[in-house]
Every structure is written in structure tokens, then in C-alpha cells.
Amino acid sequence: MKELLDLSQLIEQGQSQKALTLTQQLVNSGLPSQTILNDGLIAGMAVVGEKMRNGDMYLPEVLQSAGAMKASLAILKPLLALEGTKSRGKILIGTVKGDMHDIGKNLVSIMLQGAGFEIVDIGCNADPQRFVSAIAEHAPEIVGLSAMLTTTMLNMKTTIDAIAGAGLRSKVKIIIGGAPVSQKFADEIGADGYSRDAVLAVDKVKQFMDRTS
Amino acid sequence: MKKTFKTLAIPDPQQLMFGRTPNPMTCGFGLTLGNGQVFPELNFTLPTMALEQTNWPAVVAQYEEIGSIIERAAARLKPPGLMAEFELLPPMTEHPSWGAELTSVLLKHLDQLHKDTGIPCALRVTPTDIRDVTKPPELRSGKPLELLLQSFEQCAAAGAHVLSIESVGGKEVHDEALLYGDIEGVIFALGVLASRDMEFLWERIIATCSKHKVVPGGDSACGFANTAMQLAGQGMLPEVLASVVRAASSVRSLVAYECGAYGPSKDCAYEGPVIKAITGAPIAMEGKSASCAHFSPVGNVAAAMCDLWSNESVQNVRLLSGPAPEAYFELLVYDCRLFNQALETKTENVYQNLLVSSDIHLSPQAYVLSPQSTSRIASAIVRESGHYAQTLAAAREAATLLREGVQRKELQLNPRETEWLERITRELNALPSDEQQMIVTMQDRYGHLFAANSYGL
Numbered sequence: 001m002k003e004l005l006d007l008s009q010l011i012e013q014g015q016s017q018k019a020l021t022l023t024q025q026l027v028n029s030g031l032p033s034q035t036i037l038n039d040g041l042i043a044g045m046a047v048v049g050e051k052m053r054n055g056d057m058y059l060p061e062v063l064q065s066a067g068a069m070k071a072s073l074a075i076l077k078p079l080l081a082l083e084g085t086k087s088r089g090k091i092l093i094g095t096v097k098g099d100m101h102d103i104g105k106n107l108v109s110i111m112l113q114g115a116g117f118e119i120v121d122i123g124c125n126a127d128p129q130r131f132v133s134a135i136a137e138h139a140p141e142i143v144g145l146s147a148m149l150t151t152t153m154l155n156m157k158t159t160i161d162a163i164a165g166a167g168l169r170s171k172v173k174i175i176i177g178g179a180p181v182s183q184k185f186a187d188e189i190g191a192d193g194y195s196r197d198a199v200l201a202v203d204k205v206k207q208f209m210d211r212t213s
Numbered sequence: 214m215k216k217t218f219k220t221l222a223i224p225d226p227q228q229l230m231f232g233r234t235p236n237p238m239t240c241g242f243g244l245t246l247g248n249g250q251v252f253p254e255l256n257f258t259l260p261t262m263a264l265e266q267t268n269w270p271a272v273v274a275q276y277e278e279i280g281s282i283i284e285r286a287a288a289r290l291k292p293p294g295l296m297a298e299f300e301l302l303p304p305m306t307e308h309p310s311w312g313a314e315l316t317s318v319l320l321k322h323l324d325q326l327h328k329d330t331g332i333p334c335a336l337r338v339t340p341t342d343i344r345d346v347t348k349p350p351e352l353r354s355g356k357p358l359e360l361l362l363q364s365f366e367q368c369a370a371a372g373a374h375v376l377s378i379e380s381v382g383g384k385e386v387h388d389e390a391l392l393y394g395d396i397e398g399v400i401f402a403l404g405v406l407a408s409r410d411m412e413f414l415w416e417r418i419i420a421t422c423s424k425h426k427v428v429p430g431g432d433s434a435c436g437f438a439n440t441a442m443q444l445a446g447q448g449m450l451p452e453v454l455a456s457v458v459r460a461a462s463s464v465r466s467l468v469a470y471e472c473g474a475y476g477p478s479k480d481c482a483y484e485g486p487v488i489k490a491i492t493g494a495p496i497a498m499e500g501k502s503a504s505c506a507h508f509s510p511v512g513n514v515a516a517a518m519c520d521l522w523s524n525e526s527v528q529n530v531r532l533l534s535g536p537a538p539e540a541y542f543e544l545l546v547y548d549c550r551l552f553n554q555a556l557e558t559k560t561e562n563v564y565q566n567l568l569v570s571s572d573i574h575l576s577p578q579a580y581v582l583s584p585q586s587t588s589r590i591a592s593a594i595v596r597e598s599g600h601y602a603q604t605l606a607a608a609r610e611a612a613t614l615l616r617e618g619v620q621r622k623e624l625q626l627n628p629r630e631t632e633w634l635e636r637i638t639r640e641l642n643a644l645p646s647d648e649q650q651m652i653v654t655m656q657d658r659y660g661h662l663f664a665a666n667s668y669g670l
Contacts, residue, residue: 052449055448058448058450058451058633059392059444060393060394060395060450061394063392063393098264098303100303102388103388103392106392107392123348149302149303150259150260150261150262150528151261151262151263151264151302153261154261154262154263180261197447
């Protein structure tokens with residue numbers, strides 16, 4: 001459908017106002033919200049993710065696209081709820097205790113939102129108990145842990161241990177990221193996955209969600 | 214009494230040289246900087262380990278070992294002098310006695326080294342700015358500020374020779390503005406917020422330094438310009454944006470010197486050459502020999518005007534050769550031998566030209582770090598009054614330099630970078646000269662991110 005292709009291109013170009021107008025037109029035409037979301041908004045952000053992966057788009061441009069998607073999504077959200085559409089998945093994300101770095105975590109959140117996932121961001125310096133409480137409250141499928149320091153990366157293990165101690169480990173997949181960590185470290189501390197950047201984090205989350213669905 | 218710099222201490226870019234400053238200074242155990250030699254500055258950190266009370270003896274043992282490594286390596290390599298930098302990790306600032314204890318440990322080893330070998334040396338101590346634990350950060354009151362100031366006080370009392378910091382005032386807005394490529398927000402964060410916080414913080418650091426006769430050694434814009442540099446290095450931001458941010462960040466770092474700093478600026482302050490041109494103070498720099506900490510998009514040019522040459526940070530882990538701090542110290546010492554041989558044989562201009570010409574055409578970030586660019590940016594700053602006007606002037610000058618570089622075919626930009634340079638230029642030219650007007654606009658846009666009273670607004 002040409003209008004959906006147009007919408008995905010407007011998202012890719014970060015044209016919030018035009019995307020918003022077209023989204024409303026498509027809703028008014030009676031097209032299911034789920035179709036508009038998948039074939040318009042998420043399709044546009046998929047191109048953005050691909051361009052970012054290939055180094056063809058800078059972050060400010062990606063964020064502009066993400067902003068356009070967010071604006072259009074605001075129209076669709078209540079309709080999606082009415083249609084009983086299930087979320088693509090919920091991700092809880094935070095930087096572990098003792099660590100105030102949040103740029104990387106924020107980028108991952110933005111890219112995941114762009115891919116249609118629901119994000120619960122519990123911020124920086126989040127102690128293990130905060131993760132445990134947030135998992136109990138929000139029931140995410142996936143938990144993302146971020147750390148940027150060699151002295152705070154060990155708090156990822158403490159956090160995973162606390163999640164296990166609370167009996168929640170089997171309910172979530174855990175992905176870690178941040179400059180000092182690696183796949184080897186993820187294996188050592190019992191995480192389910194590792195991602196070295198925001199684009200790959202989206203791939204990893206999709207893989208896990210595909211396996212669980 | 215705050216100084217204002219209306220002229221350049223080094224007006225001739227040809228005189229902007231590694232190892233030489235018009236204002237040499239001595240610190241620690243007889244280490245004189247900027248008087249015709251470049252010295253290594255070794256910076257180190259813990260290997261992957263928990264940092265808490267329960268394993269504190271293991272942490273102290275690490276710093277004892279690093280101190281011994283410095284003693285051994287210096288005795289073997291015989292540098293003409295050295296600086297060791299102890300950069301506190303956040304818990305070491307949150308527990309001021311921890312930072313002070315480790316300062317004493319390292320000082321003991323430098324004292325022994327000096328006694329045994331006569332090698333001049335000094336210890337720079339850099340507490341972590343922990344005031345950003347709340348959002349928005351509470352910068353002028355509260356427990357984190359109290360602990361930070363106590364950390365400075367206790368590290369000074371424990372014998373630190375030079376005190377520095379990488380302060381974070383304004384970063385809460387800068388991060389957001391940078392990611393969105395909002396140059397107006399970047400200039401506001403640096404020229405209005407960061408500069409105000411620098412004044413607040415540095416008045417207090419200078420008071421502590423005066424009380425303990427410690428050298429105040431500058432404040433790096435690491436959280437601002439190095440964030441931009443690293444994101445640009447990873448292809449996430451335009452390099453031209455990072456280059457303009459670098460120039461603009463010089464003004465907030467200069468505030469430390471307006472407040473009374475006179476020691477060597479921090480290694481990660483790549484804006485250091487601008488500070489050197491304006492103040493004549495010696496500077497530390499880092500680059501290719503800091504690849505243990507991060508990759509560098511700027512190449513050899515970073516070394517062109519340094520007085521201390523640093524590895525930025527290395528974990529105390531074992532390499533095939535030996536402990537990583539010793540391996541990187543060796544690299545720094547050999548780098549410094551080249552600087553010093555060039556100075557001794559009066560071939561420093563040739564060597565500097567090689568360091569500069571090998572890289573400036575490859576990256577706009579390197580291009581703005583050449584002595585000529587540095588001098589132009591520094592001149593643009595001292596021509597203006599007020600930090601906002603100076604920040605704007607530095608950014609505009611950097612954009613002008615990049616456009617001229619492209620026109621002269623000294624610098625190549627791909628079409629996307631060219632497009633961004635045009636956009637940045639347009640947006641910089643549209644910014645108001647009236648700071649108050651800027652503040653009103655930015656409070657609307659970013660008021661949710663910062664507390665106005667943290668900046669006296």
C-alpha cells in the first residue's frame with residue numbers, strides 16, 4: 001500500500017508532522033492500527049536501523065526518526081489497546097549500581113523503541129533490588145544491564161544473582177552491554193546474551209523474542 | 214580574585230611547542246614542567262575487581278603494587294622526570310578517606326623513587342565529580358558536593374602535589390543536545406551552564422589548594438568533548454560536530470585558570486593547547502600511547518604541544534611483557550625521549566611539523582588541534598568578553614577553520630560531513646549575542662533536565 005510506504009519513508013526522514021498527519025489519515029481510513037504500526041512505523045525504523053548499522057546515518061538523524069515514530073505511535077497506542085494487540089515485547093533496562101553512565105543505555109532504549117518494543121528504563125546506579133522490584137512490577141521478557149567501568153561490571157553478576165535469588169531468573173532473558181564487558185564475561189556471570197552496540201542489541205532482543213514467541 | 218585573559222600568553226603559533234611554556238612551574242619532588250622537556254604521565258587503574266569495604270586490603274595492595282612498578286620502571290628507564298596520576302574511582306570519592314589512603318600509598322613510592330634515584334616526580338590526584346547522582350544534578354549543595362570537597366581536602370592533606378578534576382556541570386544538558394545534534398543546546402550547556410559551575414567549583418578547589426600548598430591543575434572537558442570525540446570516532450556523530458564541540462569546550466576549561474589554576478591541565482583535556490596558548494600554563498596530553506584506554510581518532514597531532522605525555526588509563530593487568538602499567542610507562546618514556554631529543558638538538562619544529570602534518574588532513578578533529586588552529590581558536594576566545602560570547606566565538610572559529618581547510622584542500626570531508634558543517638555554521642550564525650535571550654529559550658527546551666539554582670540562574 002503506497003500510503004504505508006510513504007509513512008515509512010517519512011519516519012525514516014524524521015518528518016514528525018507529516019508522519020503524524022498521514023498516520024491520522026490512515027487511522028481515519030479504517031486501516032487496522034497494527035498494520036499501520038508494522039508496515040509504516042516499524043518498517044521505517046527498520047530502514048533507520050539498517051542505515052545506522054552501515055554508518056549511513058548519524059545519531060541525531062536516528063533520533064529525529066525515533067521522535068517521528070513516537071509522535072505517530074501516540075495516536076496508535078489507545079487504538080492498539082482497543083484492538084487487543086499484544087506488545088511486541090517489554091524490555092527492562094538500567095545501568096547497574098555504582099555506575100552513572102547512561103548514554104549507551106539510552107541509545108539501546110531508543111533503538112528498541114524504534115523496533116516496536118516497550119521499554120521500562122530504571123535509570124542509572126540501579127541497585128540489584130531495584131531491578132528485582134521492577135521485574136516483579138513490570139514483568140518484562142528481557143532485562144538489559146549496562147556498565148561502563150571495570151569496577152562496576154561485577155555488579156552485573158550481583159544483579160543477576162539477586163534476580164535468581166528472588167526466583168525471577170527463569171522469567172527473563174538477561175542481556176548485558178558496555179565498554180568493559182564481552183561475550184566471555186556474559187557467559188561467566190550467567191547472562192543470556194551480550195551486545196556490543198545499540199543496533200546489535202535490537203537484533204539480540206529480536207532473536208530472544210522469536211524464540212519465546 | 215578572578216583573572217581575565219585578554220591576550221595570548223603565546224601569540225605566535227610557531228612558539229606553541231611541546232615541552233616549552235612561558236610560565237614553567239615546579240611541583241612535587243622537583244618536577245619542573247614547561248621548561249624545555251616533556252615528561253611521561255602514567256595513569257593507572259584497578260583490574261576488574263569489586264571496590265568495597267570488604268575487599269579494601271586487596272584494593273590497597275593493587276596500588277602498592279602499582280607504586281612499586283613505577284619505582285622499578287623509572288629506575289630502569291631513567292626518565293628525566295615523571296608524573297603519576299591517581300584518578301579516583303567513584304567509591305573512592307564517596308569515601309574521602311579511601312582516596313586519601315591511596316594518595317599516601319602512591320606518595321610513599323614516589324618519595325622513595327626520588328630518594329633512591331633523584332628523578333624529579335610528582336603525584337596528580339583527580340577526585341571524581343560525583344555530583345550527578347541525582348537527576349537533575351544538585352551541584353551547589355547536598356551530600357555528593359560535601360563528599361567531593363572533603364575528597365579534595367583529604368587528598369591534599371595526604372600529600373597530593375597537583376589536584377585536578379573532570380567536572381560535570383552542564384553535562385546533563387550537553388549529553389542530550391549532543392545526541393540530537395542541537396548546536397544551540399551544546400553552546401548553552403558549555404557557555405552558560407558548565408562555565409557557571411566551573412566558577413562555583415574552582416573557587417572551592419583553589420581555596421583547598423592554597424590551604425595545603427597544592428598545585429591546582431585544571432579541569433578536563435572529558436565528559437563533553439571526549440564524549441563527542443568517541444561517538445564521532447564510532448561513526449555515530451559527525452566529526453565536524455565533535456571538532457566544534459572541542460573548540461567550544463575550551464572556554465569552560467579555561468575558567469579553572471581564571472579562578473587561579475596554574476598547573477598542568479589534565480591529559481584527557483584535548484582542549485589543553487588552547488589553554489596553553491591563552492595562559493602559558495603547561496599541559497598534559499594523550500593520544501596514540503593511550504590506546505590501552507581508548508582508540509584515538511586524532512593521531513599524532515595530539516602530541517604537538519604537550520608538556521606531559523600520558524597513557525590516559527591502564528588497568529593493572531599482566532601482559533606478555535610484564536605489568537601493563539610498566540609496558541605503557543615504557544612507551545611514554547620512549548615517546549618523551551624523542552620529544553626531548555628534538556628539543557635538545559633544536560629540531561623541535563621539524564618533529565612537530567611531522568606530528569601535525571601526518572594527521573591533520575585525515576580528520577576534522579585533528580585539524581582543529583594543529584598549532585595554527587589552536588592559535589586562531591584561542592585568539593577568538595580572548596577577543597570576546599563573557600563565557601557565553603567566548604564559547605560561541607570559539608565554536609564559530611572552529612567552523613570557519615574547517616571550511617577554510619576544505620577550500621584549501623588541506624582537509625577532505627565526505628558529503629554528509631560537508632552537509633553537517635553547513636548546518637552547524639548556519640545554526641551558529643543564528644545564535645543570539647544576548648546570553649539572557651539564550652537562557653530563556655533553553656530553559657523552555659531543556660528546563661526539565663537541569664536545576665536552575667545549581668547554576669545560580
